[in-house]
Amino acid sequence: MYLVRLIYTSEVCEGFGPSDIEDIIEKAQKNNHASNVTGLLCFNSSYFLQCLEGSRQAVNATYHKILNDNRHRNIIMLNYCEIYEREFENWSMGYIPYSKITTPLNLKYSGTSEFDPLAMSGGSAHKLMMALRDTLVNQ
């Protein structure tokens, strides 16, 4: 079963609150653990940025569920590729709160100091997520 990585961004819908993010993380960790999907979810009050990795079939099935979720909209795939190995193997779904996504990181990977995944190439979004993963490792 081939390993793939998928990165997408989306806009947070109005009315989205703390209980919604808790529900998403709980479901993601439970379902992803069961289907051997790993990855990272970044979030601020405007955007989600998520990386999913796993078998092509499992990532595809997870992405289809996510596409149908009405808690976000304008879902745009930034990166999809076959990979040789996982980069988030320790996280069924690691969660990065906005406080970790700092101005220097945004400036390093995009043309703006704000967290705006639509202003990032797929490659930059991937590199930002790797940098954020390292903040989880070192915390």
Ligand SMILES: Cc1cc2nc3c(=O)[nH]c(=O)nc-3n(C[C@H](O)[C@H](O)[C@H](O)COP(=O)(O)O)c2cc1C
């Ligand atoms: C931004 C965002 C990210 C999500 N990430 C995942 C995920 O990684 N895995 C997952 O199973 N569900 C994820 N969900 C939730 C799914 O859309 C869906 O609600 C959930 O998979 C349904 O789970 P259930 O079939 O067990 O009820 C996410 C939803 C949103 C809005």
